[in-house]
Amino acid sequence: MKLDRKVAIVTGAASGMGKAIAILFAKEGAKVAVSDINLDGAKETVKEIESSGGIAFAIKTDVASENDVDELVDKTVETYGTVDILVNNAGIMDGFEPIGEISTKKFDRILAINTKSIMLASRKVMPIFLAKGKGVIVNNASAAGVFGGRGGAAYTASKHAAIGLTKNTAFMYADKGIRANAIATGAVATNIAASMTNISQLGAARQGIGMPLNPRIGQPEEIANVALFLASDDSGFVNGAVLTADGGWTAY
Numbered sequence: 484m485k486l487d488r489k490v491a492i493v494t495g496a497a498s499g500m501g502k503a504i505a506i507l508f509a510k511e512g513a514k515v516a517v518s519d520i521n522l523d524g525a526k527e528t529v530k531e532i533e534s535s536g537g538i539a540f541a542i543k544t545d546v547a548s549e550n551d552v553d554e555l556v557d558k559t560v561e562t563y564g565t566v567d568i569l570v571n572n573a574g575i576m577d578g579f580e581p582i583g584e585i586s587t588k589k590f591d592r593i594l595a596i597n598t599k600s601i602m603l604a605s606r607k608v609m610p611i612f613l614a615k616g617k618g619v620i621v622n623n624a625s626a627a628g629v630f631g632g633r634g635g636a637a638y639t640a641s642k643h644a645a646i647g648l649t650k651n652t653a654f655m656y657a658d659k660g661i662r663a664n665a666i667a668t669g670a671v672a673t674n675i676a677a678s679m680t681n682i683s684q685l686g687a688a689r690q691g692i693g694m695p696l697n698p699r700i701g702q703p704e705e706i707a708n709v710a711l712f713l714a715s716d717d718s719g720f721v722n723g724a725v726l727t728a729d730g731g732w733t734a735y
């Protein structure tokens with residue numbers, strides 16, 4: 484087992500990739516804090532984990548809320564004694580709005596959920612990681628964090644910033660036993676389309692130009708395998724990396 488005796492926090496773990504990551508990490512021996520704004524969904528994930536003999540608890544967290552994120556980390560430490568792995572996975576899409584169409588309110592919301600959340604959670608676990616001289620952060624970014632046409636202005640900015648946070652964290656703590664890596668995830672079959680509102684005609688048409696180049700839609704479990712690699716000692720020398728997992732979509 485690759486995560487034996489580790490304690491992992493996974494945000495957005497009620498659905499999609501977060502759920503697959505939580506289940507795989509538990510299978511690999513980790514005790515998992517299954518965190519999501521959707522508590523019922525998080526409880527379902529925990530049920531699945533427990534039915535296979537794994538250990539997990541569900542907790543309601545809005546990752547955009549500092550209080551909620553602090554509570555998530557505190558509750559995890561209270562329950563399992565520590566935190567070894569933080570997976571910042573929770574995220575939402577925009578409506579492909581280009582900058583001329585995005586509202587300030589929506590821009591702020593997307594940046595809060597996709598980007599500020601990473602700062603809040605990483606900052607909160609840092610004293611724990613520093614005290615242990617060990618810790619791993621995995622950020623589920625996106626191909627939209629590396630390229631300009633995979634989302635609207637807000638989503639693209641939020642994921643580019645997520646990658647910036649990842650690299651800065653990796654560099655700043657590189658000699659402290661702490662690693663931070665990001666996944667440049669391609670199109671994956673999840674429920675994320677449900678988070679899309681107010682879809683821009685212009686943005687959707689421009690974004691759609693790149694879609695025929697996508698060889699296939701990935702499965703959440705395929706990204707969970709990448710997250711496991713980045714969270715485990717198998718990737719001990721990988722730090723500040725942006726690992727592309729998109730079936731070759733962005734290879735062109």
Ligand SMILES: NC(=O)c1ccc[n+]([C@@H]2O[C@H](COP(=O)([O-])OP(=O)(O)OC[C@H]3O[C@@H](n4cnc5c(N)ncnc54)[C@H](O)[C@@H]3O)[C@@H](O)[C@H]2O)c1
Binds near residue numbers: 674
């Ligand atoms: N699906 C894709 O094609 C794709 C591609 C690239 C990157 N991503 C990224 O992958 C991550 C996971 O998304 P997914 O595709 O599995 O989507 P999903 O919608 O299936 O799962 C996302 C989860 O995040 C939760 N969530 C939403 N807002 C939250 C908040 N404020 N606080 C806490 N939890 C919240 C949702 O309740 C949901 O359970 C996201 O960061 C997303 O941007 C997805």
